[in-house]
Amino acid sequence: MSITFVGDTVALTGRSLRHVTRSLDTVITTALMPIALLLLFVFVLGGAIRTGTDSYVAYLLPGILLITIATGVSYTAYRLFQDLQGGILERFRSMPIARSSVLWAHVLTSLVANVLSLVVVVAVGLLIGFRSSAGPLAWLAVLGILVLVTLALTWVAVIPGLTAKTVDGASAFSYPLILLPFISSAFVPTASMPGPVRWFAEHQPVTSIVNAIRDLLAVRPVGADLPVALLWCAGILVAAWAVATAVYRRRGA
Amino acid sequence: MSAAVAVRGLEKSFGDLHVLRGVDLEVAPGTVFALLGSNGAGKTTLVRILSTLLRMDGGEVAVAGFDVATRGADVRRSISLTGQFAAVDEVLTGRENLVLVARLRHLPDPGRVADELLARFSLTEAGRRRAGTYSGGMRRRLDIAMSLIGSPAVVVLDEPTTGLDPEARLEVWDAIRGLAAGGTTVLLTTQHLDEAEQLADRIAILHEGRIIVDGTLAELQALLPPTRVERVEQPPALEDVFLAVIGSRRAAGDPTGQEAR
Numbered sequence: 001m002s003i004t005f006v007g008d009t010v011a012l013t014g015r016s017l018r019h020v021t022r023s024l025d026t027v028i029t030t031a032l033m034p035i036a037l038l039l040l041f042v043f044v045l046g047g048a049i050r051t052g053t054d055s056y057v058a059y060l061l062p063g064i065l066l067i068t069i070a071t072g073v074s075y076t077a078y079r080l081f082q083d084l085q086g087g088i089l090e091r092f093r094s095m096p097i098a099r100s101s102v103l104w105a106h107v108l109t110s111l112v113a114n115v116l117s118l119v120v121v122v123a124v125g126l127l128i129g130f131r132s133s134a135g136p137l138a139w140l141a142v143l144g145i146l147v148l149v150t151l152a153l154t155w156v157a158v159i160p161g162l163t164a165k166t167v168d169g170a171s172a173f174s175y176p177l178i179l180l181p182f183i184s185s186a187f188v189p190t191a192s193m194p195g196p197v198r199w200f201a202e203h204q205p206v207t208s209i210v211n212a213i214r215d216l217l218a219v220r221p222v223g224a225d226l227p228v229a230l231l232w233c234a235g236i237l238v239a240a241w242a243v244a245t246a247v248y249r250r251r252g253a
Numbered sequence: 254m255s256a257a258v259a260v261r262g263l264e265k266s267f268g269d270l271h272v273l274r275g276v277d278l279e280v281a282p283g284t285v286f287a288l289l290g291s292n293g294a295g296k297t298t299l300v301r302i303l304s305t306l307l308r309m310d311g312g313e314v315a316v317a318g319f320d321v322a323t324r325g326a327d328v329r330r331s332i333s334l335t336g337q338f339a340a341v342d343e344v345l346t347g348r349e350n351l352v353l354v355a356r357l358r359h360l361p362d363p364g365r366v367a368d369e370l371l372a373r374f375s376l377t378e379a380g381r382r383r384a385g386t387y388s389g390g391m392r393r394r395l396d397i398a399m400s401l402i403g404s405p406a407v408v409v410l411d412e413p414t415t416g417l418d419p420e421a422r423l424e425v426w427d428a429i430r431g432l433a434a435g436g437t438t439v440l441l442t443t444q445h446l447d448e449a450e451q452l453a454d455r456i457a458i459l460h461e462g463r464i465i466v467d468g469t470l471a472e473l474q475a476l477l478p479p480t481r482v483e484r485v486e487q488p489p490a491l492e493d494v495f496l497a498v499i500g501s502r503r504a505a506g507d508p509t510g511q512e513a514r
């Protein structure tokens with residue numbers, strides 16, 4: 001990692017953070033849909049769901065946080081697409097800067113914006129009765145998992161951002177990501193699902209991530225879910241990073 | 254002294270479309286070189302190859318002595334491209350755009366660089382506004398100002414005055430003359446013959462994938478039979494009228510403008 005890489009990434013991150021701070025509504029809209037789901041499930045549907053725990057908010061919150069991230073990263077695809085369309089990306093590419101700093105700046109910006117949205121969602125969770133006796137270390141571990149998820153999904157978002165033909169195409173990839181938690185242990189225990197669905201739910205990344213966060217916040221011993229969750233995140237991160245970087249390089253000399 | 258830009262046998266195709274079919278050209282350091290060509294002639298393709306944004310299929314291209322195929326990073330340090338469509342960040346202010354580029358060029362005092370350029374391109378007032386609110390001419394000036402940061406040896410301008418009103422056009426011309434006076438090599442593409450006439454030391458015409466003529470204005474003019482000289486009273490050109498009625502500093506400061514024609 002060279003000095004120019006760090007300096008260039010800092011300069012470009014400052015630039016795209018301004019895009020976030022000058023449209024703070026994106027942080028709010030990112031949080032809006034997950035908050036609506038949270039309220040809907042806790043106050044309307046939750047009463048009919050048997051989770052085997054006494055607080056459905058606590059059961060639900062981890063999945064809602066993942067949905068928040070899935071919504072938030074679509075703004076990265078959007079901003080990258082705009083950069084590409086507006087020609088500013090070409091300008092950066094024709095300049096003597098560390099080339100990968102352009103993508104890293106978008107990824108770091110996504111991290112900041114998503115952490116802000118997550119804070120908003122957790123605050124709403126606290127307002128409607130979410131409580132946790134988890135210590136600072138457990139919270140730090142939860143933050144670490146969420147950061148890792150954000151990094152992985154943002155690198156996924158970079159790919160449509162660079163390849164989409166239309167704005168809608170650039171953000172459409174996030175719909176399946178938002179749906180994935182519904183077929184996991186995020187809303188209802190997987191034991192209630194029919195065979196093949198249950199099998200899918202128990203083997204897709206959301207379930208292990210949600211279970212790990214849930215256990216950490218409930219101060220329960222975390223089982224195999226944590227290593228499985230970390231492996232999923234690391235795997236997606238590396239694969240998406242490799243594809244995104246290759247796509248970025250292929251777009252020019 | 255070796256050429257600032259040297260292109261030999263440059264080939265480029267997009268699928269079946271053979272856009273550049275063996276382009277040869279040389280731009281001497283410190284000169285202004287105009288590349289003329291109609292729509293789709295391949296001007297943008299050529300300058301994108303020069304600035305390492307596009308890979309060539311064949312031939313040799315060197316900028317400031319660096320081969321674009323193998324010394325990309327050095328080429329990017331030596332050249333700066335103002336693309337055909339202004340590439341500014343619309344969310345940032347004009348000043349922030351300039352500061353960003355100055356930081357990316359690793360200059361010691363980005364703020365001062367930005368302020369100097371804002372003044373030079375009459376954007377000091379607008380510098381605090383988002384670039385998204387700029388008119389086409391202001392945006393273009395900001396775009397060019399961004400390209401000059403770090404004093405690259407070679408400045409490439411792809412149709413820098415397309416879509417500008419006559420006054421903005423003259424401002425851009427002034428900027429280009431200023432660059433040339435400072436010893437910068439300028440390669441500009443244009444469809445306006447008068448632009449090439451006004452600015453260029455050397456003019457080349459790109460047609461059907463090749464450079465079909467290349468020379469000074471006088472050399473190009475010599476290609477055609479001389480026009481007969483007649484003494485007739487000449488009406489002022491539309492451009493002069495336009496500038497006079499909008500009260501431009503040009504028309505006001507140069508009352509002899511039309512007699513000089």
Ligand SMILES: Nc1ncnc2c1ncn2[C@@H]1O[C@H](COP(=O)(O)OP(=O)(O)OP(=O)(O)O)[C@@H](O)[C@H]1O
Pocket residue numbers: 267270272290291292293294295296297298299337444
């Ligand atoms: N990425 C691309 N893929 C396919 N065809 C392309 C691509 N870029 C340019 N072309 C084609 O190559 C030809 C030359 O294009 P280019 O943009 O270089 O022309 P130009 O001289 O700059 O034209 P103009 O004066 O309109 O800007 C055109 O026919 C164009 O459609």
Ligand SMILES: [Mg+2]
Pocket residue numbers: 296297298337411
């Ligand atoms: Mg062009």
